[in-house]
Amino acid sequence: MARRSPYLITDYRSDLRLFGSNWKRFGLLLMVVAFIGAPLQLDNFWLGLLGLVAVYAIGGIGLNLLTGYAGQVSLGHAFFLGVGAYSAAWFGGQQGWPMLLWLPAAALIGAAMGALVGPIALRLSGQYLAIVTLGLLFIGEHFMVQWKAVTGGTRGTSVNADLAIGPVDFANLELFGITFTRNQGLFWLLWGVVALVALMAKNIARTRPGRALQAIRDRDVAAEIIGVSLSRYKVAVFALSSGIAAVAGGFYGAAVQQFVSPVEFGGIQGLVFSITFIAVIIVGGMGTISGGIVGALVVGALPRITQRFADYLPFLKSTPNDSGIILVGQFNLMLFGALIIVFLLAEPLGLAALWRRITTYFKAWPFSY
Amino acid sequence: MTEFLQLMVSGVSLGFTYALVALGFVIIYKATEVINFSQGGLVMIGAYLVYNFTSTWGLPFALSVVLGMLATAGIGLIFERIILRRMVGAPVFAQVMITIGLLFILQNLVTAIWGPDPLNLGDPWGVSTVTFGEVVIQVRQLWGMGLTLFVLLLFFLFFRFTPLGLAMRATAIDQEAALAQGMSSKRVYMAAWGIAGATAALAGVSIASGAASLSPEVQFYALLAFPAIILGGIDSPLGAVIGGLVIGITQSLTAGYIGDIAPWLGAGFESVMPFVVMVLVLLVRPYGLFGTPEIKRV
Structure with missing residues (x-):
């Protein structure tokens, strides 16, 4: 008798399984090993970098729910990160709340702000929505600059928020008598949060709400006809994505930068920051x-x-007075632009689609499909 | 009263500048249904090219402006031909993001070539002014207004009386039907990008001339033109001008009076005001004042 193909999905439960195949379980094992082992192996530069990457990943997952699943384009993502960062500065820094309090507070404030923007998405579609959320960056920047008591005005404010869960302080981690550096501790904290947020987002995406969001993305009129409440889901996904962005922003302020300034999250810089997150989901896979x-x-x-x-690349210069053609910062922004263009032209669904194509190729080998 | 008139004049002048930038958005949107986020980049590179022709190469100003318009039109054409042409039929989101990618490239290319410091465009108007009663008007403001009205007239004549303008309107309404009637949508798209590029260069000159100097800040005007195009309706040239005027006057009056009326809103609220007006108008009229409502067919 023919053996059942391991790839054949015959019921709903196996379709929903997170780690269905042995390969995926092996991948999970690898990720756990990397999560525990990476801080012990990598030097401070790479650990700091991975901390920033974790913030991008959290924010990117949030934006992917909104843009990738629900199809609502937002250029205001940076604003919600700013809300989270300032919440961390105020509740965690000035008021001295512990992390288990200021983090949910930041998430709730971000979600509430998102829920306020949500109704606008009900009236506007596509490109109009993109421009209104662009306006959010400018309006937000103004209030971030003006509300000096909380935000410290244009100069910004430092964020000394607590980063501990109970007795375990990730900023000065001490486990089993071993003292770890700040970056090592924060790696575990941030990537732990990435895993939690990813799990939550995956659970939303693979069940009923996720399918409702995808139905809205593909055709909102049809979605409404089959019983998806546009108002509920659009507002909810805006709140959810903004809440996740605020969590990312909180960690960006408290763990990565330890400082927030309004220029980062508003106006032109804010637009660049928002586009960074859009680049994350375009490159990774919408x-x-x-x-x-x-x-x-x-x-x-x-x-x-x-x-x-930069020193090894002759056309780059780190300061305006060095020899070279272009400043590193400018080159990086150009690289972003080029990255977005190249991915949209060549692989619009991102690296995830590339990966899927490669695995399909090997699954079907030696046949082409 | 004099203060009010003075504010109105600077508001109207600012509004015409926004309108000129906005016309570039409108023509691309009319042809391709995509908001071109790279318009600010085109405005910027147009102005810097004109600077290059006048100050570096020493050409006469009027000739430099024409050359700058042609060169920027060329950049628009090339971009359409090698990148956006491949994206026809792709989701709008992808096309918009591609124009944002181009914006990043243009922005940083300009700053890399010409540096971040303010430059003098080398225009003949300088800081000279004329006085009507007690109201002082800069000569460059008058020229800016005149040029915008002239471009608007050209737009009107172009869309109304030329075959290409007709083809453009037809393609905007229904691309396939227009193709079936023998109108080449390739030519329409290229023409749209070319015209948008030329308009952008002109807008760049009108922003950076006179007492205002040429710096990378020029591109911010394009961001402030967004409220104008949204307000006027994104597919209406006349709407763009009216939207520009409304935004310009609002901004100028806010700058003049906010300190007396609502000081708690803080300094610099005038640069946020356009976006506030835009959000309010969009909530009442989702397709702007003169835009065409999108009809949903089931």
């Missing part, structure tokens, strides 16, 4: 959760790597 993480690795790591190795 409408996949793992895409957010893979994209964050590429987009987060690339600028720091060119910066680090």
Whole structure:
């Protein structure tokens, strides 16, 4: 009797399984090993970089729910990160709340802001929505600059928020008598949060709400006819994505930078920051959760790597007075632009689709399909 | 009263500048249904090219402007031909993101070539002014207004009376039907990008001339033109001008009076005001004041 193909999915439960095949279980094992082992092996530069990548991954997963799954284009993602960062500065820093309090507070405030923007998405579609959310960056920047008591005005404010869960302080981690550096501790904290957020997003995406969001993305009128409430889901996905962005922003302020300034999250810089997250999901893969993480690795790591190795590339200069054609910062932004263009032309569904194509090739080998 | 008139004049002048930038958005949107985020980059590179022709090469100003318009039109054409042409039929999101990618490239290319410091465009108007009663108007503002009206007239004549303008309107309404009537959508798209590039260069000159100097900040005007195009309706040239005027006057009056009326809103609120107006208008009229409503067919 013919053996059942291991790839054949015959019931709903196996379709929903997170780690269905042996390969995926092996991949999970690899990820766990990397999660535990990476901080012990990598030097401080790479660990700091991976901390930033983790923030990009959290924010990218949030934006992917909104843009990749629900099809709502937002250029205001940076604003919600700013809300999270300032919440961390105020509740965690000024008020001295512990992390288990300020982090949910940041998420709730971000989600509430997102829920306020949500209704606008009900009235506008596509490109109009993109421009309104662009307006959010400018309006947000103004209030971030003006509300000096909380935000510290244009100069910004430092964030001394607590990063501990109970007795375990990730900023000065001590386990079994071994003292770890700040970057080592934060790696475990941040990537732990990435795993939790990814799991939550995956659970949303693979069940009823996720399918409703994809139905809205593919055709909102049809979605409404089959019983998807547009108002509920659009507002909910805006709130959810903004809440996740605020968590990312909180960690960006408290763990990565320890400082926030309004120029980062508003106006032109804010637009660049928002586009960074869009680049994350385009490069990683729209409408996949793992895409957010893979994209964050590429987009987060690339600028720091060119910066680090600028001395070896003759056309780059690190300061305006060096020899060379173009400043590293400018080159990185151009690289972003080129990255977005190349991916949209060559692989619109991102690295996730590339990976899927490669695995399909080997599954079907020696046949082409 | 004099203060009010003075504010109105600078508001109207600012509004015409926004309108000129906005016309570039409108023509690309009319032909391709895509908001071209790289318009700010085109405005920027147009202005810097004109600077290059006048100050570096020493050409006469009027000739430099024409050359700058042609060169920027060329950049638009090339971009359409080698990149956006491949994206016809792709999701709008992807096309918009590609124009954002181009914006990043243009922005940083310009700063890499010409540096971040302010430059003098080398225009003949300088800081000279004329006075009507007690209201002072800069000569460059008058020229800016005149040029915008002239371009608007050209747009009107072009869309109304030329075969290409007709083809463009037809393609915007229904690309396949227009193709079936023998109108080449390739030519329409290229023409749209070319015209948008030329308009962008002109807008760049009108922003950076006179007392205002040429710096990478020029591109911010394109971001502030977004409220104008949204307000006027993204596919209407006349709407773009009216939207530009509304935004310009709002901004100028806000700058003049916000300190007396609502000081708690803080300094610099005038640069946020356009976006506030835009959000309010969009909530009432989702397709702007003069835009065509999108009809949903089931």
